[in-house]
Amino acid sequence: MELFRRNRTFILLGSLPALVLYVLFVIYPIFRSFVYGFYEWNGLSEPTYVGLKNFQEILHDPVFWNSFRNNLLIVGVSIFGQIPIGLVLAVMLSRKFPGSGTYRSIFFIPMVLSTVVVALLWSSLLNPQVGVVNQFLKQIGLGVLAMNWLGDMRTAMAVVCGVIIWQFSGLYMVIFLAAIQNIPKEIYEACSLDGVSERAKLLHVTLPLLWPTVMASVVLCIAGSMRSFDLVYVMTEGGPAHATELMATYMYNKTFAVYKYGYGSAVAMVIFLLSFGMILAGQILMKRKQDTV
Amino acid sequence: MKTSLRRGLRHILLFPVTVVYVFPLLWMVMTSVKTNQEIMYSSFALPRQIHWQNYVEAWKTANMRTYFMNSIVVTVVSIVLTIFISSLISFVLAKFRFRFRNILYSLFIIGMLIPLQSILVPLFIQMRFLGLLDSLWSLVLSYTAFGLPMAIFILESFMRVFPDEVLEAGILDGCSPLRIFLQIVLPMSRPAIASVTILSFLNNWKEFAFALIFISEETKKTLPLGLYNFLGTETNNYAGLMAALIIASLPVLVMYVFLQEQVIKGMTAGAVKG
Numbered sequence: 001m002e003l004f005r006r007n008r009t010f011i012l013l014g015s016l017p018a019l020v021l022y023v024l025f026v027i028y029p030i031f032r033s034f035v036y037g038f039y040e041w042n043g044l045s046e047p048t049y050v051g052l053k054n055f056q057e058i059l060h061d062p063v064f065w066n067s068f069r070n071n072l073l074i075v076g077v078s079i080f081g082q083i084p085i086g087l088v089l090a091v092m093l094s095r096k097f098p099g100s101g102t103y104r105s106i107f108f109i110p111m112v113l114s115t116v117v118v119a120l121l122w123s124s125l126l127n128p129q130v131g132v133v134n135q136f137l138k139q140i141g142l143g144v145l146a147m148n149w150l151g152d153m154r155t156a157m158a159v160v161c162g163v164i165i166w167q168f169s170g171l172y173m174v175i176f177l178a179a180i181q182n183i184p185k186e187i188y189e190a191c192s193l194d195g196v197s198e199r200a201k202l203l204h205v206t207l208p209l210l211w212p213t214v215m216a217s218v219v220l221c222i223a224g225s226m227r228s229f230d231l232v233y234v235m236t237e238g239g240p241a242h243a244t245e246l247m248a249t250y251m252y253n254k255t256f257a258v259y260k261y262g263y264g265s266a267v268a269m270v271i272f273l274l275s276f277g278m279i280l281a282g283q284i285l286m287k288r289k290q291d292t293v
Numbered sequence: 294m295k296t297s298l299r300r301g302l303r304h305i306l307l308f309p310v311t312v313v314y315v316f317p318l319l320w321m322v323m324t325s326v327k328t329n330q331e332i333m334y335s336s337f338a339l340p341r342q343i344h345w346q347n348y349v350e351a352w353k354t355a356n357m358r359t360y361f362m363n364s365i366v367v368t369v370v371s372i373v374l375t376i377f378i379s380s381l382i383s384f385v386l387a388k389f390r391f392r393f394r395n396i397l398y399s400l401f402i403i404g405m406l407i408p409l410q411s412i413l414v415p416l417f418i419q420m421r422f423l424g425l426l427d428s429l430w431s432l433v434l435s436y437t438a439f440g441l442p443m444a445i446f447i448l449e450s451f452m453r454v455f456p457d458e459v460l461e462a463g464i465l466d467g468c469s470p471l472r473i474f475l476q477i478v479l480p481m482s483r484p485a486i487a488s489v490t491i492l493s494f495l496n497n498w499k500e501f502a503f504a505l506i507f508i509s510e511e512t513k514k515t516l517p518l519g520l521y522n523f524l525g526t527e528t529n530n531y532a533g534l535m536a537a538l539i540i541a542s543l544p545v546l547v548m549y550v551f552l553q554e555q556v557i558k559g560m561t562a563g564a565v566k567g
Binding site: 001004005006007008010011014015017018019021022024025026027028029030032033036043089092097099103105106107108109110111112113114115116117120121122124125127129130131132135136139166171174175178223226227229230233234247248251252255256261264265268269271272275276 | 333337384419438517534
């Protein structure tokens with residue numbers, strides 16, 4: 001057995017395929033991304049070293065800061081939208097009743113659809129010509145509210161946030177449902193024996209025991225929101241007039257629309273550092289809070 | 294009395310949420326069997342007769358057939374590659390002893406934290422250098438490479454708890470490590486392999502960003518990319534678009550209907566760990 005465990009040939013041959021693929025298409029590109037960030041390069045001619053110029057330019061570009069703000073907005077909307085909605089749904093569905101399984105299945109459907117499908121579906125629903133939203137508003141006498149939802153700078157970002165909530169609330173519901181099911185039944189039984197009311201059970205047993213899961217979900221929201229790209233790219237491409245620009249769409253436009261590969265790589269690095277920073281900050285903040293509670 | 298009141302209240306609260314979730318999906322189905330004139334006239338009205346033609350046209354003239362086939366090829370090949378490569382290294386990581394074991398393991402696990410955007414640009418340059426742009430291989434290789442961390446995480450933790458006696462039996466019979474892997478370890482890992490398969494299937498089928506930057510040729514597009522360009526070529530054909538969205542989602546929806554528990558469990562675990 002010991003001999004078997006130290007079979008060098010098998011260890012080497014067994015790890016090699018995964019390692020080669022992973023280094024070639026994940027690790028190496030990350031390092032290259034760090035290098036390209038210091039170069040000016042249109043993808044064709046020789047790259048020229050420009051030091052920190054790309055980074056200075058990013059930090060002075062109001063469009064980038066606007067996109068960062070939009071990312072923060074999505075983080076906020078996710079934390080204060082998806083998590084509470086998911087929590088409420090989970091609490092309501094945690095006790096089996098006729099139809100509870102069906103509700104759960106329905107709320108999770110958007111998670112299995114491609115984000116492109118979700119984006120195109122909602123774009124059509126909100127479309128001024130064929131969409132139902134405007135038509136519905138007209139029918140109930142609120143025709144004045146009908147507008148070009150995605151084409152209007154004032155509403156585009158709100159619409160995007162709404163669709164994000166629609167898409168992901170089901171995920172948090174399922175996460176919280178699993179956590180509720182892990183709470184030992186004995187605790188609730190003891191409560192019932194002591195005559196504790198349903199509301200007290202929820203406030204003093206369920207919610208405190210769910211707190212660690214809520215914290216984990218906050219981190220998940222931050223990580224997910226910092227990387228969102230597909231939905232906004234398909235629905236608005238960052239427009240109108242950069243109103244819905246996110247860091248990732250900004251990077252995409254800079255790289256593949258105007259061929260500034262070096263600049264795009266620098267943006268990628270900034271995204272990388274900002275999201276790691278935020279995740280870290282989130283975790284530290286919540287740890288401190290947990291200690292004081 | 295009180296409980297029935299509470300029960301009623303629960304449905305009253307859940308009903309509006311359900312409408313917000315179900316209505317868009319029903320509207321998509323309804324619109325996919327209307328004519329475009331009917332949609333222009335009223336987007337609420339039911340179709341006067343079921344117009345299956347939209348599906349036929351999306352499938353044939355709007356190239357959905359090509360995208361669908363490409364998606365199947367890319368998804369299936371990446372899944373097979375991911376499963377084989379990751380279970381092999383997971384077996385090594387779980388049951389063998391060597392000096393760099395922990396470093397190797399951490400290297401892969403860290404990968405779960407890497408945001409895809411941060412390597413989009415360099416990976417594009419890499420693919421161009423390798424001459425893989427506009428080839429389905431660019432997608433297969435990047436999906437496989439990106440799927441490895443999660444797959445290794447799931448498979449390694451599953452294999453680690455295999456009792457050594459099982460392996461010893463194979464060793465005593467004089468089997469090579471490869472045979473033990475193929476004939477004992479792989480069959481025993483079936484539940485974990487199933488989770489990895491479901492997760493990779495969903496991820497690869499839905500993926501958009503990589504396809505967007507690697508593929509521009511019409512004949513190589515996968516479904517999400519093809520859908521994205523749909524209205525560009527089929528201007529204002531919303532009926533066709535809805536049919537196309539349904540065609541593209543059918544495989545994942547069928548899987549969701551039949552394997553709901555596994556899908557939900559897999560995606561939740563994937564989200565929390567990723």
